[in-house]
Amino acid sequence: MVGHRILWVDYVKAINIFFVVLGHTALSAGYTKFIYAFHIPLFFFLSGYFFDYSKYPNFYQFFKKRFHQLLIPYFVINILTYLAWLFIGRHTGEDASFQINLLEPFYGIFYGGHKGYFLHHNAPMWFLPCLFSTEMIFYLLFRGKSKTVHYVFITILLGLGIYGNYYNNISLPWGLSVVPTTAILYGLGSWFNHKARHKFTYKKYLILVPLSFLGLLIFASLNIKVRLSAAEYGNYFYFWTAALCGILFFVSIGNLMEHLSLKFEVNLKFLQFIGQNTLLIFSFHLLAGGLLKGFTYYLLKLPLDIYQLSWVNHIYSLLSILLLVPFILIVNKYAPWLAGKRTK
Numbered sequence: 001m002v003g004h005r006i007l008w009v010d011y012v013k014a015i016n017i018f019f020v021v022l023g024h025t026a027l028s029a030g031y032t033k034f035i036y037a038f039h040i041p042l043f044f045f046l047s048g049y050f051f052d053y054s055k056y057p058n059f060y061q062f063f064k065k066r067f068h069q070l071l072i073p074y075f076v077i078n079i080l081t082y083l084a085w086l087f088i089g090r091h092t093g094e095d096a097s098f099q100i101n102l103l104e105p106f107y108g109i110f111y112g113g114h115k116g117y118f119l120h121h122n123a124p125m126w127f128l129p130c131l132f133s134t135e136m137i138f139y140l141l142f143r144g145k146s147k148t149v150h151y152v153f154i155t156i157l158l159g160l161g162i163y164g165n166y167y168n169n170i171s172l173p174w175g176l177s178v179v180p181t182t183a184i185l186y187g188l189g190s191w192f193n194h195k196a197r198h199k200f201t202y203k204k205y206l207i208l209v210p211l212s213f214l215g216l217l218i219f220a221s222l223n224i225k226v227r228l229s230a231a232e233y234g235n236y237f238y239f240w241t242a243a244l245c246g247i248l249f250f251v252s253i254g255n256l257m258e259h260l261s262l263k264f265e266v267n268l269k270f271l272q273f274i275g276q277n278t279l280l281i282f283s284f285h286l287l288a289g290g291l292l293k294g295f296t297y298y299l300l301k302l303p304l305d306i307y308q309l310s311w312v313n314h315i316y317s318l319l320s321i322l323l324l325v326p327f328i329l330i331v332n333k334y335a336p337w338l339a340g341k342r343t344k
Contacts (some may be wrong), residue, residue, distance in 0.1 A: 005272065005276075007257075007258040007261070007262075007268075007272065008251075008254035008255045008257065008258040009046060009049065009254065009275065010271065010272045010274075010275030010276055011253075011254045011257045011258065011268065011271050011272070011275060012042070012046065012250045012251065012253070012254035012275070013043075013046060013274075013275035013276075013278050014271040014272070014274035014275035014278075015250065015253070015254075015271075016039055016042050016043060016046075016250065016278075017274065017275075017278040017281050017282065017321070018317060018318070018321065019035050019038075019039045020039050020040075020043075020124070020281075020282060020285075021281070021285045021289070021317040021320055021321060022035065022313060022314065022317040023035040023036060023039060024124075024285070024286065024289075025307065025313035025316060025317060026307055026308050026313060027310060027313060028310065029225070030221060031310070032225055033220050033221065033223065033224070033225045033226070034216070034217065034220045034221070036225050036226045036227065036228075037216060037219070037220035037223065037226055037239070037242040037243060037246055038216060038220075038242065038243055038245075038246025038247065038249075038250070039246075040127070040228045040229075041185050041228065041243035041246065041247060042243075042246060042247050042250055043127070043278075044131070044134065044182045044185035044186050044189070045185050045186070045188055045189040045192075045247050046189060047131055047134075047135075047186060047189060048138075048185065048186035048187055048188065048189025048190040048193075049189040049190065049192060049193045050189075050193070051135070051138070051186070051189070051190045052190075052194070053139075053143055056139070059136075059139060059140065059143075062135070062136075062139055063136065066132055066135055066136075067132075068337070068340075069340040069341075070128050070129075070131060070132045070340060071128070071129070071132055072337060073128070073279060073283070073337070073338050073339065073340050074125060074128040074129060074132075075109065076338060077122070077125065077283045077284070077338070078109040078119075078121075078122060078125055079109070081121050081122040081125075081283070081284070081287060082105055082106055082109065082121045082122070084121070084287060085105065085120070085121035085122075086102065086121075089121065089290065090102075092290075092294070093290070093293075095120075098117075100117045100120060101117070104117045104118060104120070105117060105118065105119060105120045105121045108120070109125075111173045111174075112126065112129035112130070112133075112173050112174035112175060113126050113129075113130075113171055113172075113173055113174070113175065113229070114126050114229065115171040115230070122283065122286060122287075123229075123286075124282055124283070124285075124286065125283060126175060126229045127175075127229075127282065128279075129173075129174045129175055130174065130175025130178060130179070130182060130229070131175075131182075132174070133174045133175050133176055133179050134175070134179050134182040134183050134186050135186065137179055137183055138183045138186050138187060141153050141183070142187065154184060154187075156180075157180040157181075157183055157184055158180070158184065159180075160180035161180040161181045161184075161231075161233070161236065162236050164177055164178075164180065164231045165231060165232070165233045165236050166236075168231075171230065171231075175229075177230075177231045178228055178229065178230075178231045181228070181231070181233070182228070185243070188247075192251075200255070202255075202256070202259055205251075205252040205255050205256050206252075206256070208248055208249070208252040209249060209252045209253060209256070212245045212246070212248035212249035212252060213245070213249045214245075215241060215242070215245035216242055216245040216246045216249055219238045219241040219242035219245065220238075220242045220246075222235070222238050223235050223238035223239060223242060226239055226242075273325075273328075274321065277328045277332070277339060279339050279340050280324065280327070280328050280331060280338070280339050281321055281324055281328075284324055284327065285320050285321065285324065288320045288321075288323045288324050289316065289317075289320045291323065292316060292319055292320060292323065293307065293316075
């Protein structure tokens with residue numbers, strides 16, 4: 001830990017946001033299943049890692065803080081990206097051939113999900129209202145309750161997750177369809193921070209890296225492509241096993257990176273910077289990627305077919321993130337609230 005930053009979390013968030021961007025490109029089916037098995041569950045886990053009841057003595061204070069950190073950026077960013085789609089995006093690429101009601105993506109902003117063409121202008125934004133719903137429900141369910149009641153609620157949430165996966169295809173607003181699953185992931189992050197992390201050592205992380213990675217590979221390959229936003233988990237046991245293995249793998253990698261970077265005094269400040277600004281990357285990477293594709297197609301005269309190549313998509317994903325760095329610096333200086341940060 002340096003100052004108030006937890007280095008390993010920043011490292012893991014930086015790596016994971018790269019996989020989020022990469023997951024929105026054309027990859028092989030197996031590679032896509034691998035990424036989708038862990039990347040969003042990992043972000044819910046990391047969000048829960050920082051939750052602490054002692055910071056918020058009452059629900060109103062928690063609601064108010066997270067409203068400012070999540071929902072204000074959500075609405076402002078959605079309006080900006082909707083306008084970009086309305087005047088530019090819908091006239092280019094595949095969108096030019098789609099017959100999309102101009103108001104449908106706008107309605108999606110308030111619905112907080114992307115069924116059909118809802119949030120078509122910026123589909124990844126479903127994450128923010130879902131995280132908000134997850135946190136509010138988690139706070140109300142588990143605050144001040146005994147362990148027995150916690151176990152009862154966890155069992156109920158698992159049951160609702162199973163029911164929603166196999167028997168219910170209704171897409172509820174604000175991510176409520178997936179909250180039974182995301183609330184458990186969020187709670188696991190909080191539990192790990194307060195109850196379990198001190199039990200993990202450098203040697204244990206070394207052992208966990210190959211074991212957890214193997215588990216992630218096996219159970220991700222056995223399952224379908226998970227779409228957490230739509231509560232599509234495939235085999236629920238495979239989903240949870242792959243997700244937990246993925247979380248263990250990246251938590252182990254992050255802690256080992258922190259240990260080695262401090263031991264050998266290696267500067268990983270750029271990774272810290274990326275890890276601290278994942279909200280903006282999450283929100284604007286599709287727009288940045290669209291600019292990159294426009295540049296390579298219209299100016300460099302490269303065919304769009306190059307984006308069917310895996311190695312090109314890895315470079316494209318990295319460049320999409322790098323392209324956002326100047327924008328992130330400007331936002332952090334003049335409008336940190338847009339990144340969910342406190343105004344200095």
